[in-house]
Amino acid sequence: MIKIRRESFLAIVEKLQVYNLSKTSDDVKGIAFEKFLGTTFRGELGQFFTPRSVVEFMTEILDPQEGERICDPCSGSGGFLINAFEYIRESIR
Structure with missing residues (x-):
C-alpha cells in the first residue's frame, strides 16, 4: 500500500485535473505507473511489467x-x- 498525506493527494489531483487523458491513444496510467513506480516496486511486490512492444x-x-x-x-x-x-x-473504423 502506498501511504500519502491527504494534502499531498489533493495537491496532485489539483495539478492533474486540467488534463484530459481520454484523448490519448497511449495507456497513460500504465506508462506513468511503470515510469514512476516501476523502479521502486519492480519484482519486489510481485509486480512485473510486460513491455509495450510485447x-x-x-x-x-x-x-x-x-x-x-x-x-x-x-x-x-x-x-x-x-x-x-x-x-x-x-x-471497426
Whole structure:
C-alpha cells in the first residue's frame, strides 16, 4: 500500500485535473505507473511489467474481434485490455 498525506493527494489531483487523458491513444496510467513506480516496486511486490512492444505483438497475434470476451487475469495497469480495445476500435473504423 502506498501511504500519502491527504494534502499531498489533493495537491496532485489539483495539478492533474486540467488534463484530459481520454484523448490519448497511449495507456497513460500504465506508462506513468511503470515510469514512476516501476523502479521502486519492480519484482519486489510481485509486480512485473510486460513491455509495450510485447503487448502489441500478442494483441496482433490474438487478433481480438468485436463481440468477443477479452480477459486478463493478471491485469495490473490494464495494458493488455487497453491495447485490445484500441485494436478492436481501429478495426471497426
